[in-house]
Amino acid sequence: MAAELPIPIYTNLNDLYANLGTTLNHAERWNTLVEEFEKRYGRKPEYIARAPGRINVIGEHIDYALFGVLPTAVERDILIACAPRSPAKDKEEAYGEVVANNTHPKYTESQFVPEKKAHSSMFKGISDSEPGEDVVHVEQWHLDIDTSQLRWESYIKAGYYGVLNNFFAPADTDAKPVPMDMLVSGNLPSGSGLSSSAAMVVGSTLAFLAANGKLEDANLTKGRLVEIAVENEKRVGVNSGGMDQAASVISQPGSVLYITFYPKLSATPTSLPPRAVLVVANSLVVADKAVSAKWCYNLRVVETLVGARILARHLGVKLDDKEKVTYREVVGRLAEEKKGEEAGKGGGMEESRLKEAIQLVLNEVDHLKGRDEKDGEGVSMEEMIELSGLTADAFNELYLSWVEVEADNFKLYRRAKHVLSEALRVLEFSDICQKGESETVLQELGTLMNESHKSCNDEFDCSCPELNELTELARQSGAYGSRLTGAGWGGCCVSLVAEDEVESFLQKMKAGYGRFKDLEGEALSEALFATRPSSGACVFKYTE
Template sequence: MTQATIPVIDDISILYSEPKLAGARARWASLAHDFEQLYGRVPDFIARSPGRVNLIGEHIDYAGFGVLPMAIEDDCLIAVAIDNTGIDSTVKIANTNSAKYPTLKFVPKPAAQGYVDIDPQAHVWTNYFAAGYRGVLEDLQIEKPKGMLCLMSGTVPAGAGLSSSSAFVCCSVNAALRAQESLLPAGKTPTAHELAIISIRSERYVGTMGGGMDQACSILAKPNSACFIEFHPVLKVTPVAFPTTIPPIAFVIADTLVTSDKAVTAPVRYNLRVVETRGAARILALALGIPIPASGKLHLKQVLDAHFDKIGYTPAAGKTEAEIDIEKLTEMVQVVERVFGTDEIKNGVTFEKLCELSQLSGDEFTRLYIQQPIRAERFHLYRRAKHVFGEEKRVVEFRDTCEKAEAKKQSAETVFSLLGGLMDASQESCHELFDCSCDQLEELTKLARRSGAYGSRLTGAGWGGASVSLVPEDKVPAFIATMKKEYYNKHHPELSEEELDNVVFASAPSSGAATFVGRV
């Protein structure tokens, strides 16, 4: 576990690639100017947390498995001035787009009352700030918080699957910590790793049962690398450098412009998938003779680990860690076929049947597995479990390819084809097994492949949002031009060239959260 805290910087050039630096400087300067105009004083600091694009590993973080996202250069910024008088604890959060996003002003309640009211059914933008603020104060047990004047600016496209909401929560956590840090005992400032965990907990206040990938990447990402993020038995983030190729690897993000709002659709999509995968984990454990934990809860990664412990698995001599993982995951797909392979289960089961298979009453199942609202007539255990194990196998293979390509002296064509093939297989599984694609994503990913991408898949939960495509760097301009012509001009002819540049773009791997102090 890293002991580093969120970095404090006085130069934003380390956050952005050269092509985007000038625009970023102008935006930061505009935020500082707008803050001074609004509040009559300069900000004490600016908190920053980026969005992310998940390269591979969709809907498996909450099943306990590792994922492979990278932070992007689009981000959330919150400029903050602190009230150091100890008299006024009022919090005010405004948005640079005030016409669309109204200001919230509140005086924090006592700790026993949760500091600030958050209604998950009221889908307002300030819920995400309130969630991060509340999460920090609760975790650090701050009784009399300092007042905060805040102004937020965000460039992560909302509803595009690039984690705009989590970037906002993480930035709010970062901002709240910095503002209240002087109230903490010496040496008690949370590490970046601990802040990622606080951010994961905090976002659940807005009604989303996330697994933690978005927050871990936004807080802990390192420049020029993807993040291999593991969740079981503890949160662990390992930088994964991309192999050096000629031409270099590039990733192009394309927004379908179909909004996927997790807070609105969670009961029939995101939260439902969490319940299906955890129900599947319990039933697989029962079928394999694995003891259920005293808590009654477990996820699919725990089932895998317990199964191979139970059978006394010993890998063949000389096998690499990746080869061992691939062997285990391949067997678990076969286990899914054996346990869930009947027509009745393949077609989805009712809630009553789900409880019967789980050996629980309806009330017991609800208490253990349904912490957030869901709506469903049938639960798809077979398809969800098969996707999870297969998708983690692809994550392992993607990381292994990145880490070993240069040692194997693989050509750029070989590397692109291997990684792209895994991305395509992921998209097929998301569409066929996890039911999280949509017509626009199918159209966009197929067009990407025809336009020169080696692989293309949805990213960020799906049901709309964005795709990510692997494209040789020297082909990016032509690729983007084709995507604009064949998808956006066809479906969204009203978009200006500037607007198009904000919905289809390449992004360099960015660093994670930071706190800027000084003059912009």
């Protein structure tokens, strides 16, 4: 499987560039980064770590329902040049010291040193009758990360944490990380839904592994790097299901990545038709996720989880009172899915059976409507608790104690319609890709993308007027299909465009969307750009 492959380490730039795509001048960026590193540090870097951003081609807001999604890495990326330094002989704390700079002028230099800190560990004696005892004996690595204001170096530190705690046992006095210099460069616009934060964490994790000679570790597969990066990103307060990191690490050139989260995280490449080019357009609307989460993202998660419980009860699926069951788990239990087995996209069942089971549950979503509900306007908190079969206290503990939401009505019916139909669209999209290339194939893929956006807007309420305007303009400008990508409520859309139509398409989009008209140069290229599915994260090692 793709997740079991090692991290690519290149020593020839031509081989590396051949895997990145064709729409950007990658060589120029890499050469500029090397020259800038040499100016700042007086020597050339020994490694450059690359981690791309990602777009989700189809499959929005269904990962936390544990259904498969189809993201891909984009050509735009984070590059981190780095080189170890010799520690000062009279300065013990210099071990592991990092001097981090960023080529963007708005980011200032950061220097930090990891510390070993002891903490108390409670353990019980050999006999159960013996009392517990506090013993201070455990050391862990520590780096200060202020999650209240996410500075750029916080993501660098997050990557360092995973390397320290996985590859440098604090109790081992001989295991010392090297001091190092690094220079970060990126052409991924932040806050646009292209997962620049995940790319930064993946890239920094790779840079620290490379500088410390840990890349050849026998257990460091792509899948293992994804796991480490997911844990690392939690250090900056981001809880991720793994889609962003998996797309950044495991993606292959020319392919979308079918990522499934059930029964475990796995990734399978699926080739896009050769003529297919993806064009990303930023609405330039930035959703303040920290402020809006309680009536946007967090609310959708709760509505989706509660809907799954209610439908499970209606369909006679057995549940534990303390179980936050997902729609994917409901589908599996209904179809008597075999535990511990995997069969391609279907998890523990064949894909055809998975589709049938999803459709069966989708046919029952009317049951999520309240007694007097019309047109999916939602149910009250009281009626939702009643439908769940739980007491108010048990419901609050299971669904509301860990997240803040704000709503008068909970639109369980509409959310379920989107999640289940989107899960089917993802499977269908992947199947169509395997038909090869023809005009009909591209049209069919575009139709699924259009249906996905309509569902995101109408059923999941996660679009916005600007994204609707952009996707409609994209279709009028020649795209086979266009849809929002990322969580929504702002950010980007992705359009499927034929290779020979890309230039005229970009011109029409620039002329047609008001927020693009005054943009030129790099500002425009960050907001509107074409990309081919790119390869995942890698490291270049200088051998001279």
